[in-house]
Structure formats: C-alpha cells, structure tokens
Amino acid sequence: MARGEDARTEEADAHSADTHASEAEAHSAQGIAAAWERERPGTPVSSIGIMTPVWQLAKLFGDDRRRVLARAGVDAATLDLLSVLRRSGPPYALSTREIGRRSLVTAGAVSQRVARAEQEGLVTRARGGGRPRTVLVSLTPAGHDLVEATVDQVLHRDAELLTGLTPEQQATLTELLQTLLTDVQDRLGDDWIGHVGQG
Amino acid sequence: MARGEDARTEEADAHSADTHASEAEAHSAQGIAAAWERERPGTPVSSIGIMTPVWQLAKLFGDDRRRVLARAGVDAATLDLLSVLRRSGPPYALSTREIGRRSLVTAGAVSQRVARAEQEGLVTRARGGGRPRTVLVSLTPAGHDLVEATVDQVLHRDAELLTGLTPEQQATLTELLQTLLTDVQDRLGDDWIGHVGQG
DNA sequence: AGTGTTACGTTGAGGTCTAAATATAGGCCT
C-alpha cells in the first residue's frame, strides 16, 4: 500500500501540471480553444475568442455589482426594475409587459420582481392601463429615492472597471458590440418575448 | 365612469409612446444612456455603451444555448463540467477546486454540479488526489460520449451567431475583449476564488 | 509525539430565473 500512496502522489502531480497546458491558460479563451484543438482536432473553435470573454465579463461584472449593491441593501434585480421605471420619466409607470421587454426577462420574472418590490414599498400595482388586462407598475417615493441613492454609485463603479481600455478602445469596442448585438437580436427573432404569451 | 375609461385610454397611449423616447430604443445602450441624461443630467453614463451590450449578449447567448441543449437532454452547467474534464485530456480527472477555478463558479456550485452529474452516471468521485482533502472527479464513458455528441453542435451554433461580424471585426473584437477581461480580472483580484475557502 | 493551523470539500438556507400551466379581460365575428 505504500507504493499505492506513491502512485497517488504521481497522479496528483500529473493533474497539477494540467497534463498538457499550463494552469494559467486553462480558463482563458486561447487556452480553451487550444485544448479543444489538441484533444479533438477539427473542433469548430472559432467562436470561443468572443463567446468566452463575453460570458466571463458578464459574470465578473454581475458578481461585482451584486456585492456593491449588497452593501446598499438592494439586489440587482430590484434595482433593474426601479431603474427602468425611473428612466421612463414621469409618471414613472409602465405595464408589466413593457418592463419585461426592457429588462430582457420573462413575464413571470417580472411578476416576481414586482411582487418583491411591492412588498418592500418600492412600487405599487394598479389595474387599468391600455390593452386587455394591463397592470401599471408605478414607482413610490421610496423607490425613487432608492434609485437616486444608488445609481450613480453603480455606474461610477462600472466606469472604473473599464479604465483598462483607452477611450479610443472603448469607442471601438462599443461600436463592435452594438453591431453584434443588433445582428444577434435580429437572428434570434427579436420578438423572443413572444414565447411568453404563447407558451 | 365612461370618462374614466377615456382617461384610462389616454394614459395607455402616453406610456405606449414611452412618454419621451421611441420604444425601439428603450432597451438599447444608446437609449438607456440618453434616458438617464434626460432624467438625471450628469449621471455618469460612460460605461453603458459597453456594459449593457456585454450583459445582453451574455443573456441572449445563454438563453439560446439552454434551448439548444434542452433538446439534447443536458443542461449548460452539466455540459460545462463535462467539457472542462474532457478538455483536460487523459485521464479526464481534476480536483473539485481546479474545476471551480476553470468554470468560474464557487466551490459549492461545483459540489452540486458534480453531485447531479454523478447521479446521472456522467462522472465519478474518488478521494485521494494531492493536497489535504482532495477529491478527484473523473469522466465516465457515458460522460465522455455526451460531450462528443454535443460539443460540436454547440460550438457550431455559437459560430453561427457571430456571422454578423466580418472576420476582421471578429478579430478586433476578440483582441479588445481579451484585453478588457485580463484587466478586469487583475482589478477584481484574480484570486477571487479565495473567498471560497476563506468564508 | 501532540496540538494548532490551514486547505478543501460539502451542506443548508435563501434568492432568482425559466418554462409551463392557469386565470381572466376585451375584442371580434356571426
């Protein structure tokens, strides 16, 4: 069994050395693409250079924002709801459906967000908007105040996270991302929200 | 009450016209920045052109991938786990901690992912790796097969979603995203996973 | 050799989301 233990150590060293590539590159886009190529020659890796950083940036930004907001006693979902209403301007009221469209979440998620925010006194719900069964969600003074107290902080933090790029790089990146986003929205239907009412 | 009904219709029209901006721009980065500027002059909106598209792209890509994988009977989290193991090369085994580092999720999430995958017979767990209390997670033949059967499909779909950009644009975008990601990782500590063992 | 420290992994509580099923308000057509 003493020899077995030695073997165990060797195994550990082997995976510690990552078998092939360096650990530092194992989670970078380049490292992932190289690993697929090595393990499965011919794997279509062309998208990885874009998809992986986009995913990882969204994750890092989202986690960071959650921690920043935790200190302010809000969660990102609630602030998103309040911000949409605040941005819409007086009288700070939108239908559930419209909120869903602007927040990029399903109608069910909006219902839950509104229910939570309503319970905290940040918004109110009222029947009677336009179409069939519209519900108008309105910002309360408390909700309005909460946005005012946190939005600058959040956006300033976001700007800080982008200072690694020069203004020129930021401008180029903004343009490319906007082009890609518009195309992807078209490609995915754009009326993606349609599946909500359709089931 | 008939007049009340008319008033209701006016209200609906008002919010349908978005009070100020066109509906089409209400959820674009430009529309959001313009709305903040209009509602709260001086709001630091410089980051929105990048943060919003990154977030929205990640959301659209993630939702699309979930639907593609649902047809194959897997979820994205499980496939992520299996892919990390598959890419690591023979003997297709890594410690829980290493998996967490490469997947960008907490150790708790890895534990849960592994438990689910183990229950489906896609991976196995075994004590005895290198350090203190290491657990080696290994790919089973079934897990290996599942990766082989789905990864090309997923990556091909990803590539398809990026065809709206020219190869040159894709190359520029890849470079900028990589630069930004590296910087953000440094800025956020990089040892972000440290909080897992630290509590 | 014994004890404290540190590194890992797992568990549990709480929160959020999607997708599907459910309920209902107006409109349309005959």
Next chain:
DNA sequence: AGGCCTATATTTAGACCTCAACGTAACACT
C-alpha cells in the same frame, strides 16, 4: 347580443447559484 379568441398577468415546479457554516484531513511547529 352571445360565444370564441387572443393578449396579458400570475402561479407553480424545477434548476441553479452564492454565501456562510461546518466537518475533516494533512502539515508544521514545539
């Protein structure tokens, strides 16, 4: 005028994640 139809909102079930607390194994130091 009455019954089908469609657009909305809500509810429910199932998944997943983070954070914090916990249990435990190896190592170092005395």
